[in-house]
Amino acid sequence: MTIFEALRKDHDIQRDLLARLVETHGDSEERDKLYKKVRAELKYHANAEERSLYNPMMDIDLTQEKARHSVAEHHEIDEMIELLDTTDYSATNWLTHAKQLQHLVTHHLDEEEQEVFQLAGRGLKEQQKTSLATLYQAEMQRQRSE
Secondary structure: OOHHHHHHHHHHHHHHHHHHHOOOOOOOHHHHHHHHHHHHHHHHHHHHHHHHHHHHHHOOHHHHHHHHHHHHHHHHHHHHHHHHHOOOOOOOOHHHHHHHHHHHHHHHHHHHHHHHHHHHHHHOOHHHHHHHHHHHHHHHHHHHHO
16 A cells, blocks of 8 residues: 555545534534544644655655645644634634635645645655555554544
8 A cells, every 4th residue: 555545535535524523513422423533533644744745745846845835735724723723613703714624624635635635646655655544554653542
């Protein structure tokens, strides 16, 4: 498995969780459970992805700018999560913020899959693509088990 295949697998999980989250209503147990899962998955993914993909991309002239852009998008996603964390589940704007988070994340994932992965695929060595997948998966497993 390559780093790109490993990341795509988790991207699909994130898309599904976010789609389910924006269908929830009010201060419900379902919303709380899904939001906590989304928040954790996004945090774990960003941490592992930055270590296993973006740090190596920073060392390559061809991919450095794209890696910086993607890390900046992670910070935008973090800011939206902070806003959601301080908004009551029953507030009228909670769902609006959740949909904004879904839009930010979806845009980020699409951009990664359509642009970043292709560029990184040209910059990274073949052996690196599989070793980075192992690093990413190990980091995700470590974070999920904590």
